[in-house]
Amino acid sequence: MALGVIGAFLPLMPTTVFLLVAAWAFAKSSPRLHQWLREHPRYGHLIRAWEEHHAMPRRAKRIAWATLAVSYLFTATLLGPFSWGAIIGGICIAGVAIYIAHIPVLENKTSAPALE
Numbered sequence: 001m002a003l004g005v006i007g008a009f010l011p012l013m014p015t016t017v018f019l020l021v022a023a024w025a026f027a028k029s030s031p032r033l034h035q036w037l038r039e040h041p042r043y044g045h046l047i048r049a050w051e052e053h054h055a056m057p058r059r060a061k062r063i064a065w066a067t068l069a070v071s072y073l074f075t076a077t078l079l080g081p082f083s084w085g086a087i088i089g090g091i092c093i094a095g096v097a098i099y100i101a102h103i104p105v106l107e108n109k110t111s112a113p114a115l116e
Contacts, residue, residue, distance in 0.1 A: 001018070001019070001022040003018040004016075004017075004018035004019040004022060004043075014067075015043070016043065016046050016060070019037065019043050019046075019047060020046075020047060020050055022037065023037045023038065023047045023050075023051065038051070046060065049106045053104065053106060054103065054104065055103060055104040055105060055106040056100075056103050056104075056105070056106060057105070057106050058105050058106075058107075061100055061101075061103070061105065064100050065097060065100065068093045068096060068097050068100075071089075071093060072086075072089060072090055072093050075089045075090075076089075076090070
């Protein structure tokens with residue numbers, strides 16, 4: 001949960017991923033905290049969408065892909081595009097991008113996922 005809160009304020013650090021993990025853990029350990037996360041005014045709809053539909057909004061997918069691209073560009077610039085770190089990082093980033101591409105799109109905050 002703390003990493004999710006930190007991610008809300010630091011650029012390039014994911015927030016939703018850590019909050020999804022926290023929601024999963026709270027579902028197993030603290031129903032009260034799990035319900036609080038599901039009803040959170042800013043992040044609750046994302047958590048509910050994932051738990052109920054295993055889907056994410058189109059805007060969130062675009063932001064995730066942009067963040068992945070920026071992360072790779074930063075790594076390739078810092079280490080060099082043909083360094084082992086950039087190559088391994090690029091492979092991992094490509095894997096995450098492909099995974100995100102396979103997640104259904106949630107058209108709006110209350111609808112079922114769209115099939116693409």
